[in-house]
Amino acid sequence: MSEPNADVIQQLRDLLGEKGVRCDPNDVMPDIIVKPASTAEVSGVLKICNAAGQALVPLGGKTGLAGGHFATGDEIGLSLERMNAIEEIDEHNRTMTVQAGCILQVAVEAAEEKDLLFPLDFGARGSATVGGNLATNAGGNMVIRYGMTRDMVLGLEVVLADGTVITSLNKLLKNNTGYDLKHWFIGAEGTLGVITRAVLRLRPLPRSENTALLAVDTFSHVGDLLRWLDARTAGTLSSFEVMWPSYYEFITREGYQHTPPLPHGSGYYVLVETLGADPESDAARFEEVLGGALEEGLVMDAVICQSEKERNALWEIRDDVLELFNLGPIITYDISVTLDRMEAFVAEVQAQMDARRNPVCVIFGHLGDCNLHVILGASDAADFDYDELQGILYGTVKRFDGSVSAEHGIGVLKREQLPMSRSADELHLMMGMKNMLDPKNILNPNKIFTAEDVSAA
Numbered sequence: 001m002s003e004p005n006a007d008v009i010q011q012l013r014d015l016l017g018e019k020g021v022r023c024d025p026n027d028v029m030p031d032i033i034v035k036p037a038s039t040a041e042v043s044g045v046l047k048i049c050n051a052a053g054q055a056l057v058p059l060g061g062k063t064g065l066a067g068g069h070f071a072t073g074d075e076i077g078l079s080l081e082r083m084n085a086i087e088e089i090d091e092h093n094r095t096m097t098v099q100a101g102c103i104l105q106v107a108v109e110a111a112e113e114k115d116l117l118f119p120l121d122f123g124a125r126g127s128a129t130v131g132g133n134l135a136t137n138a139g140g141n142m143v144i145r146y147g148m149t150r151d152m153v154l155g156l157e158v159v160l161a162d163g164t165v166i167t168s169l170n171k172l173l174k175n176n177t178g179y180d181l182k183h184w185f186i187g188a189e190g191t192l193g194v195i196t197r198a199v200l201r202l203r204p205l206p207r208s209e210n211t212a213l214l215a216v217d218t219f220s221h222v223g224d225l226l227r228w229l230d231a232r233t234a235g236t237l238s239s240f241e242v243m244w245p246s247y248y249e250f251i252t253r254e255g256y257q258h259t260p261p262l263p264h265g266s267g268y269y270v271l272v273e274t275l276g277a278d279p280e281s282d283a284a285r286f287e288e289v290l291g292g293a294l295e296e297g298l299v300m301d302a303v304i305c306q307s308e309k310e311r312n313a314l315w316e317i318r319d320d321v322l323e324l325f326n327l328g329p330i331i332t333y334d335i336s337v338t339l340d341r342m343e344a345f346v347a348e349v350q351a352q353m354d355a356r357r358n359p360v361c362v363i364f365g366h367l368g369d370c371n372l373h374v375i376l377g378a379s380d381a382a383d384f385d386y387d388e389l390q391g392i393l394y395g396t397v398k399r400f401d402g403s404v405s406a407e408h409g410i411g412v413l414k415r416e417q418l419p420m421s422r423s424a425d426e427l428h429l430m431m432g433m434k435n436m437l438d439p440k441n442i443l444n445p446n447k448i449f450t451a452e453d454v455s456a457a
């Protein structure tokens with residue numbers, strides 16, 4: 001296997017010192033990781049690598065689910081872990097200026113200390129970095145209310161492949177002065193530039209949380225329920241998570257660690273949450289709205305949390321996705337389809353899985369965001385056919401005009417499927433941007449597109 005350019009490594013050592021270059025061939029890839037401590041050092045690293053055509057892979061917490069952080073033997077890792085400071089929390093303007101290597105949970109807790117909310121939350125919060133969240137445009141559990149990471153960013157600092165630093169640490173909510181450059185880099189998975197700092201938009205810290213688990217009989221009632229709650233909770237609905245029985249009944253099965261808050265046997269289980277400003281009146285309103293949904297027949301049964309402990313227990317059921325790996329050999333998918341076609345989409349996937357000998361088909365997701373996580377596999381390894389499962393799932397997504405990646409990005413793992421969700425003209429424009437910003441293709445090559453496709457574009 002080829003290795004990074006030795007002369008480049010020496011130049012990087014000269015620039016960053018011993019602390020800034022880690023070389024460990026026994027560790028997981030990449031063997032060589034540079035750890036700049038400032039934007040100027042990131043710029044210096046990129047200048048050296050660009051001059052030599054040395055490829056780099058930007059690294060955050062390495063929790064990404066699409067393989068965007070994977071590296072080959074001849075690539076160098078560029079870790080932002082030493083750039084982890086929270087530089088400022090501006091309470092007046094409700095912004096946080098943060099370095100890209102800051103762990104998400106640290107940023108969230110720092111905001112909370114100032115009575116403010118950074119509304120990004122998901123299972124990997126303790127390891128993922130703000131830079132990685134930005135580079136993947138992460139979603140999470142509150143997208144229905146606050147949007148994806150893209151919607152939480154006001155300004156960005158990025159270092160381009162040739163070392164040019166673009167500092168655009170805007171704090172203004174409105175700033176329509178030409179192209180909004182930050183959006184080129186958010187969700188670009190480190191292929192267009194290295195994110196070094198960001199200005200994040202903060203919100204008031206909610207004073208009340210109201211959470212319930214609801215049993216719903218039909219999918220059309222699930223859609224009606226979403227609209228019912230949205231229309232009656234004055235913009236405070238922050239989560240609408242749906243578990244199909246295949247998920248809920250497995251995670252709350254007898255003998256496993258979660259007691260089912262609602263009995264098995266319903267069509268769907270919906271975890272809803274509102275975040276508000278007045279604990280007393282918000283709780284009363286929440287109960288009243290759910291009571292109305294029960295009367296309308298949209299909800300068959302409900303458990304409303306009365307304590308933080310009960311709330312955590314509900315979220316633990318929804319978040320216990322790793323337990324699914326005990327079902328057998330499986331593949332996890334993260335897709336989107338519009339709500340009006342979702343029931344038919346699921347029925348079609350299910351029918352194709354039912355036709356197999358030994359199927360595993362489990363579905364749950366951020367339904368308020370039209371985002372489903374679909375788990376396909378077999379309970380017996382002999383019946384696990386990777387290509388067939390890929391064909392079933394992505395073929396159906398394409399027929400339903402869905403997206404092959406709702407929130408996890410493309411990386412290397414979904415590169416082949418990308419053309420199912422993007423037109424040839426869209427892909428050509430994207431590769432043109434890549435060629436313009438990184439003509440030597442040193443930044444995370446072979447992610448999103450193959451190097452051959454980029455050079456041919």
Ligand SMILES: Cc1cc2nc3c(=O)[nH]c(=O)nc-3n(C[C@H](O)[C@H](O)[C@H](O)COP(=O)(O)OP(=O)(O)OC[C@H]3O[C@@H](n4cnc5c(N)ncnc54)[C@H](O)[C@@H]3O)c2cc1C
Pocket residue numbers: 057058059060061062063064065067068069080100101121122123124127128129130131132133134135136137138139140141189190191193194195196407408444447
């Ligand atoms: C248990 C679990 C639950 C999850 N749940 C959700 C969820 O509900 N919703 C959701 O959207 N996602 C979810 N994810 C995925 C999550 O969004 C990503 O794991 C996370 O955002 C990546 O952050 P990271 O720091 O680990 O980045 P890495 O994994 O290190 O990198 C991810 C990509 O970003 C690039 N990158 C990293 N840092 C930079 C930088 N500073 N500049 C430029 N490029 C950079 C890398 O090259 C790579 O392409 C989950 C992941 C796990 C493990």
